[in-house]
């Protein structure tokens with residue numbers, strides 16, 4: 187059976203506490219459980235103080251058969267940041283703009299940009315699958331979106347890992363493959379009606395909203411917007427065209443991370459759970475409480491239960 191673990195964002199100490207709470211022990215440097223395996227949802231880096239430690243802990247579990255993991259948007263970005271553009275001299279697949287640099291700086295500082303360790307970690311990130319399917323559940327970082335998965339399939343190998351020659355296309359803005367990778371790693375976004383915009387928590391102007399794509403009934407842009415409460419009132423109450431929303435076929439449970447949720451961990455629906463409970467949240471970002479690192483202990487059920495959730499602060 188499996189313990190699915192949400193976004194860690196460089197908080198290795200809470201991760202060790204969560205693993206301990208679930209009965210895992212560190213043996214010869216590898217965290218493990220006698221009966222269970224862990225499944226990670228990506229986003230090991232970005233923001234927190236122990237990003238390298240987090241990556242090395244997870245990698246040791248995966249390499250020794252005690253865990254599985256998929257890629258988060260921050261691992262994708264880390265690979266693209268460090269990969270020279272094959273066509274453009276002195277450029278990288280993720281442009282080294284001040285904004286991209288600012289977003290990635292805490293990892294670059296901790297790993298030491300250009301070091302052997304940086305190179306080694308980025309190489310490992312590049313091998314991580316974009317999703318995994320188990321007997322009773324699936325995992326993907328942000329959104330299970332069948333049209334995007336179909337668009338991506340020529341660029342992935344049989345293990346759903348990005349083929350090495352596909353990185354250029356997947357990081358090339360405005361290609362369908364780029365959009366598809368964005369959707370599954372960062373969630374389904376839809377454009378606001380013209381004239382509407384807002385500023386996100388990092389001060390960037392946004393004309394699209396993240397949607398609560400897991401909802402099966404939807405009404406207006408505001409009903410489905412996945413934005414902080416203070417921004418919600420800026421989102422119009424116009425109806426969303428129904429064909430923009432994907433729905434989810436609940437033949438298996440689905441676990442995602444990514445969405446910086448707050449409050450008491452609970453399922454999003456009978457079949458979908460988000461396990462990102464904002465462990466890296468700072469009080470200054472408008473959060474009223476401390477973040478949590480959250481897991482779901484799956485024991486074979488095909489409907490999610492409240493008591494499957496465990497967490498540490």
Ligand SMILES: [Mn+2]
Nearest residue numbers: 229258259444
């Ligand atoms: Mn994420």
